[in-house]
Amino acid sequence: MTGQRIEAPESSIELVGFDGDDTLWRSEDYYRAAERDFEAIVGTYVDLSDADTLRYLLAVERRNLRVFGYGAKGMTLSMIEAAIELTGQRISAADLQRVIEIGRATLQHPVELIEGIRAAVEAIASRYPLVLITKGDLFHQESKIAQSGLADLFPRIEVVSEKDVATYAKVLQEFDLPASRFLMIGNSLRSDIAPVVGQGGWGIHIPYSMTWVHEAEHDLSPDHPRVFTVETPAELPQAVSAVAENAAEMTKTGLKHA
Numbered sequence: 653m654t655g656q657r658i659e660a661p662e663s664s665i666e667l668v669g670f671d672g673d674d675t676l677w678r679s680e681d682y683y684r685a686a687e688r689d690f691e692a693i694v695g696t697y698v699d700l701s702d703a704d705t706l707r708y709l710l711a712v713e714r715r716n717l718r719v720f721g722y723g724a725k726g727m728t729l730s731m732i733e734a735a736i737e738l739t740g741q742r743i744s745a746a747d748l749q750r751v752i753e754i755g756r757a758t759l760q761h762p763v764e765l766i767e768g769i770r771a772a773v774e775a776i777a778s779r780y781p782l783v784l785i786t787k788g789d790l791f792h793q794e795s796k797i798a799q800s801g802l803a804d805l806f807p808r809i810e811v812v813s814e815k816d817v818a819t820y821a822k823v824l825q826e827f828d829l830p831a832s833r834f835l836m837i838g839n840s841l842r843s844d845i846a847p848v849v850g851q852g853g854w855g856i857h858i859p860y861s862m863t864w865v866h867e868a869e870h871d872l873s874p875d876h877p878r879v880f881t882v883e884t885p886a887e888l889p890q891a892v893s894a895v896a897e898n899a900a901e902m903t904k905t906g907l908k909h910a
C-alpha cells in the first residue's frame with residue numbers, strides 16, 4: 653500500500669448516541685428532592701447528625717443495584733429497607749406509606765427538557781443518525797421518552813439495565829459499526845463516556861449541575877484525546893463537528909500508517 657493515497661471520508665462518525673437522564677431532561681433534581689424528603693421522615697425517629705442517613709441509603713441502594721437495577725422503583729425499595737434498618741424496625745406503616753409516596757412522586761415527576769437541548773438534537777439529527785441509550789426502569793424511561801416530545805428525533809431507542817462496555821459493544825454490533833465511528837453524548841463520565849472511549853469510540857461530556865455519587869466514580873483521564881467537554885447544549889453541534897474532524901483525521905493517519 654506504500655505511496656497509495658486513500659481519500660479519508662469527510663466524517664468518520666456514523667452514529668451519535670445520546671443519554672437521557674440529565675442530558676436531555678432533568679432527573680437528578682428529583683432524586684435529590686426525594687432524598688431530602690426521606691431524610692425528614694427518618695429524622696423523626698433518629699438523630700440525623702448521628703445516623704448519616706443519606707450515606708446509609710446510598711450504601712443500601714448500591715448493594716441493591718444488582719438486584720433491583722437503576723431507577724426510582726429500586727430507589728423506593730431501598731428507601732423502605734434503609735428506613736426500617738435505620739429506625740431499628742420502629743418506623744410506622746403510615747411513615748412507610750409516605751416513603752412509598754416519595755417514590756411515586758419521583759416516578760411521576762414532569763419531564764422537563766434541558767434548555768436548548770431540542771435545538772441541539774435537531775441540528776445533530778440533520779447530519780447523523782441518532783440513537784438514544786438510556787438506563788433505568790423500562791416503564792419509567794419509556795414514559796419519559798414519550799413525554800419529552802423528542803422520540804421522533806431518535807429512530808432507535810435502547811433502554812438498557814446497565815451502561816458498560818458490554819452494553820455499548822452489543823449496540824455497536826447491532827449497528828454493525830466499529831466503535832471508532834461512534835460518538836456518545838452524555839452527562840455521566842462513568843456511564844456515557846468511559847465505556848465508549850474505552851473501546852475506541854468518542855465522547856462528548858456535558859456535565860449536569862449535580863451528579864449521583866455512584867455516577868461520579870470513574871477512572872477516565874480528564875484529558876483523554878477522544879473526549880470533548882461542553883458546558884451547554886448550544887455548543888453540542890460544533891463539538892460534534894470537531895469530533896468528526898478528529899475522527900476523520902485519525903482514520904486518514906491510520907490509513908497512512910497502515
Ligand SMILES: [Mg+2]
Pocket residue numbers: 671672673674675838839840
Ligand atoms: Mg444521564
